[in-house]
Amino acid sequence: MRNVSAFLLRRRGGRGWxxxxxxxxxxxxxxxxxxxxxxxxxxxxxxxxxxxxxxxxPTILPYVTAETVVEGYDKPLPLYEVKLPDGTVQVxxxxxxxxxxxxxxxxxxxGEIIKVNIQDRTPKRSVSxxxxxxxxxxxxxxxxxxxxxxxxxxxMATLITLLTNSMAAFALSKYNFRGRSAVMxxxxxxxxxxxxxILVPLYSVISAMGLFNSLWGVILPTVATPTGVFMLxxxxxxxxxxxxxxxxxxxxxxxxxxxRIILPLTAPALAVLAIxxxxxxxxxxxxxxxxxxxxxxxxxxxxLNTYAGELNVQWHYIxxxxxxxxxxxxxxxxxxxxxxxxxxxxxxxx
Amino acid sequence: xxxxxxxxxxxxxxxxLRALQRVGGRNGMAIFFVAPNMLIFGIFVLIPxxxxxxxxMTGGGALFLGDRIFVGGEQYGRLFDCGNYLEPNSCREDxxxxxxxxxxxxxxxxxxxxxxxxxITALILNRDLKARSFWRAVFFFPVLLSxxxxxxxxxxxLQRQGLLNYMIYELGFDPINWLVxxxxxxxxxxxxSVWAHMGFYALILLAGLQAIPKDLYEAAEMDGTRPAxxxxxxxxxxxxxxxxxxxxxxxxxxxxxxxxxYVLTGGGPGTSTLFITxxxxxxxxxxxxxxxxxxxxxxxxxxxxxxxxxxxxxxIARRGERRSAK
Numbered sequence: 294m295r296n297v298s299a300f301l302l303r304r305r306g307g308r309g310w311x312x313x314x315x316x317x318x319x320x321x322x323x324x325x326x327x328x329x330x331x332x333x334x335x336x337x338x339x340x341x342x343x344x345x346x347x348x349x350x351p352t353i354l355p356y357v358t359a360e361t362v363v364e365g366y367d368k369p370l371p372l373y374e375v376k377l378p379d380g381t382v383q384v385x386x387x388x389x390x391x392x393x394x395x396x397x398x399x400x401x402x403x404g405e406i407i408k409v410n411i412q413d414r415t416p417k418r419s420v421s422x423x424x425x426x427x428x429x430x431x432x433x434x435x436x437x438x439x440x441x442x443x444x445x446x447x448x449m450a451t452l453i454t455l456l457t458n459s460m461a462a463f464a465l466s467k468y469n470f471r472g473r474s475a476v477m478x479x480x481x482x483x484x485x486x487x488x489x490x491i492l493v494p495l496y497s498v499i500s501a502m503g504l505f506n507s508l509w510g511v512i513l514p515t516v517a518t519p520t521g522v523f524m525l526x527x528x529x530x531x532x533x534x535x536x537x538x539x540x541x542x543x544x545x546x547x548x549x550x551x552x553r554i555i556l557p558l559t560a561p562a563l564a565v566l567a568i569x570x571x572x573x574x575x576x577x578x579x580x581x582x583x584x585x586x587x588x589x590x591x592x593x594x595x596x597l598n599t600y601a602g603e604l605n606v607q608w609h610y611i612x613x614x615x616x617x618x619x620x621x622x623x624x625x626x627x628x629x630x631x632x633x634x635x636x637x638x639x640x641x642x643x
Numbered sequence: 644x645x646x647x648x649x650x651x652x653x654x655x656x657x658x659x660l661r662a663l664q665r666v667g668g669r670n671g672m673a674i675f676f677v678a679p680n681m682l683i684f685g686i687f688v689l690i691p692x693x694x695x696x697x698x699x700m701t702g703g704g705a706l707f708l709g710d711r712i713f714v715g716g717e718q719y720g721r722l723f724d725c726g727n728y729l730e731p732n733s734c735r736e737d738x739x740x741x742x743x744x745x746x747x748x749x750x751x752x753x754x755x756x757x758x759x760x761x762x763i764t765a766l767i768l769n770r771d772l773k774a775r776s777f778w779r780a781v782f783f784f785p786v787l788l789s790x791x792x793x794x795x796x797x798x799x800x801l802q803r804q805g806l807l808n809y810m811i812y813e814l815g816f817d818p819i820n821w822l823v824x825x826x827x828x829x830x831x832x833x834x835x836s837v838w839a840h841m842g843f844y845a846l847i848l849l850a851g852l853q854a855i856p857k858d859l860y861e862a863a864e865m866d867g868t869r870p871a872x873x874x875x876x877x878x879x880x881x882x883x884x885x886x887x888x889x890x891x892x893x894x895x896x897x898x899x900x901x902x903x904x905y906v907l908t909g910g911g912p913g914t915s916t917l918f919i920t921x922x923x924x925x926x927x928x929x930x931x932x933x934x935x936x937x938x939x940x941x942x943x944x945x946x947x948x949x950x951x952x953x954x955x956x957x958x959i960a961r962r963g964e965r966r967s968a969k
Contacts, residue, residue: 313770313870320767325781327838331796332784334806338799349804350812461680468673476677483688485953489899489920490946493927493939494691494698497706502686514687517680547672548660552653576789578902579920583928594791598906601795608799615795622787630780633787637846 332619339612340422346608356418361386364403373397373414375407384417385409426613436614438589439596443575443618446511446592451570453516455563462525462559463551467537480519488514488580496583510584511592515574521566524636528562529555565636568629575621593618695946698939706935718940739941741914742922745829749918750897753833757893761841762886765848766878779849783842793839794906798822801831801907822908825915832904832916839903840896844889851885852878884959891956895949919945 338346341355360369363386370386375397377383385397385407395409430436465473488495495514496505504510532555540550556563578594585591591599597618601611625633664672694708699718701711726733731740764782772778785793800806801821808818821827855878863873879886901920904910910917919941927938 317767317770317772320763321772321778321781324764324778328781328784328842331800331838332788335796335799347804350809351804351806457680457683460676464673464676468669468676470670470673473673476681479681479684479689481957483684483692485950486688486692486946487899487949489901489923490942490949491688491691491695492923492942493935494695495687496928497694497698497708497935498686498691500706513683517684517687522680546657546661547664547669547676548653548657551676572787576791578790578906579924583924594789597791597795601798601906602909611795612799615792618789619792622789622792626780626784626787630783631776634779634783634846637843 335612335619336616339426339609339616340424341426341609342421342423343607343609345423346612354420355422357421357423359417359419361400363398363400366403370398370400372400372417373409374417375409375414377413385414423609426609427617430610430614431617434610435588435591436593436596436617439591439593440617442508442590443593446508446577446581447571447574449508450512450516450574451567453512454518454521454570455567457516458518458521458566459525459556459559459563460551461522462529463555465522466526466529467532467534467555480522484519492579492583499584504584506585506587506590508585508590511577511581512574514580515577518570521570524566525559525562528559532558565632568625568632569636572622572625572633695939695943698936699943701936702934703936704933711936714936718934718936721937722940722944736937738914738917738926739922742917742919745915745917746898746900746919749829749833749900750894753836753897753900754890754893756833757837757841757844757897758886758890760837761844761848761889764841764845765852768845768849769852779846782845785839786842788839790839790902791906793835793903797831797835797838798907823912825912828908828912828916832900832908835907836897836900836903840893844893847889847892848882848885851882855881887959888956891952891959895952895956898945898948898952 337353337355338351342357345352345355345357359372361372362369366388370388372384372386373395375383375385383399386400388396388398388406390396390411393411395411395414397407397409397414398405399407431440461476464470465477499505499510499514502510504513536554536558537550540554545553576594577592578598581592581595582598585595588596588599593614597611597614600607600614660672660675663675667675697708698711700713700715701708702714702717703710703712705711722736722739724735725740728734728740729744731737731744734740768775768779768782788796802808803818803820803823805821807821812818819827821831859877859881860873863877868876899920900918901924904916904918905921908916910921923938923942923945926941927933927935
């Protein structure tokens with residue numbers, strides 16, 4: 294025993310424990326629980342039936358009360374394990390409850406009503422995952438549409454972002470054309486203009502172009518990201534100009550230089566921008582909320598907010614759809630987190 | 644495979660673009676390359692930015708600028724028509740001033756908490772940890788979640804019969820109605836936004852800590868300097884530029900706070916978590932008494948604050964570059 298604790302407590306370099314070591318472990322473990330706990334609890338809750346969600350204290354596993362159809366009763370009746378006065382335990386179905394007395398019947402012998410004190414019975418429950426929470430909103434409600442809209446917006450916006458940003462970055466890094474510094478100034482200046490400052494006039498521009506209530510109205514204002522142009526330009530500046538000169542000697546057109554030489558060499562930076570763009574566009578909320586007013590055009594984020602804003606919130610569906618909304622981002626986190634963290638540490642991109 | 648049609652398109656585009664190059668020269672091609680981005684940029688950022696000023700000087704409910712009535716500075720006058728600025732009830736636009744003061748309190752408290760927590764996290768992640776990239780990922784996880792998901796996760800946990808109240812109940816305290824009591828809802832808005840974004844700033848600070856030369860610490864250890872002194876004399880001064888960047892970034896983001904709090908509390912209870920962006924959104928789009936001109940005027944005031952903060956940030960960045968160039 295002593296060896297075990299000595300093993301666990303020993304420190305590199307043979308030093309003893311300092312208060313900062315204890316604080317470090319406290320912070321890391323608390324951080325683990327606080328950062329992951331809420332999301333885990335969300336996933337866990339999303340598999341519970343409405344009845345199980347309403348329970349207090351909440352259970353860890355999703356339980357459902359077993360029910361059975363008994364002859365002579367319209368609705369299925371909940372089953373209970375009842376301790377009878379003679380000491381035996383029997384499974385009975387509850388017909389109704391009056392105060393502390395429950396009227397129950399034996400499903401095998403529905404004619405005879407047995408009166409039981411509610412202290413003597415426990416609900417017969419079994420673990421059951423309510424997959425219906427996922428199936429119903431997707432099939433019956435419009436969430437499949439919302440999902441499609443979100444995927445369309447994310448994919449299109451990311452493709453256009455990559456194309457236009459890389460073209461602009463190419464011009465700004467490899468050509469010395471008139472007006473280049475003016476273009477750079479404009480891009481820097483708009484770093485200061487977040488969407489929330491130009492909501493009203495942007496809305497009128499979108500409406501004038503007939504893009505109100507159109508997914509393109511969501512996509513287009515987001516694609517000319519100044520951060521994307523900046524990041525790609527920084528990367529392209531490191532590509533030697535000799536490569537371009539050599540290609541020109543071989544009669545390559547400027548478009549071919551961009552397409553065949555610059556783009557493949559910029560792939561790592563493009564990958565980082567693509568990951569960011571997917572996360573940004575998937576998560577966008579305020580602008581789609583303004584542009585999309587027809588239900589069948591909602592993205593997942595707007596649809597979720599609308600359903601969660603109803604007077605009578607149907608939490609079992611909301612929780613399940615929140616999990617669906619979270620899935621792509623969690624996949625990015627698990628497989629591509631490395632690219633993002635290096636992207637942020639390197640460029641301060643968000 | 645998926646890229647095959649894209650490659651085909653690029654090949655098909657080549658002959659016409661060669662012709663364009665013959666006409667316009669290399670300079671013309673450069674313009675061709677920046678054009679799509681700048682066109683989108685011009686239509687969806689620059690034009691709105693310019694006409695925003697025009698909007699803020701018009702009245703009425705009409706959408707298009709041509710149909711609106713010029714009112715001069717009336718919208719601004721309306722926003723500033725106030726008996727006592729500290730007392731929103733004495734103002735003509737009481738909601739605007741409620742939102743302004745809520746935002747001020749929010750910014751002060753949230754930025755302080757955010758920078759503090761991010762700094763502690765970065766210092767801990769910079770220690771000699773096993774599996775450091777795992778722990779870094781743990782704190783970074785919520786940054787990727789959408790504001791709607793963040794808002795709903797916490798609404799579920801903070802509701803009256805939620806997980807948090809269950810824990811409190813188990814510890815023997817009375818459950819609290821987190822999102823219904825004014826002060827608790829405000830505290831929840833701050834905590835949830837810190838939870839959602841802290842990892843991003845911790846990452847920037849961690850990069851700054853790792854850039855501090857190791858030999859400084861070795862020299863300090865040789866001299867037997869106490870850890871607290873090492874922190875105040877080496878770590879903090881050398882981290883100062885990063886700390887300043889994080890401070891300004893959190894300020895800029897906190898001023899614009901909207902999405903996650905809107906989903907979490909909807910601005911309530913009452914107006915206790917109504918912030919300036921939500922005010923602009925509601926006056927411009929959501930309320931029955933829509934007033935785009937008023938929303939524009941308020942957004943220009945917020946924009947002015949943001950421009951000052953961003954210029955400050957760019958100034959710091961430039962000074963940092965100059966210092967590292969030396």
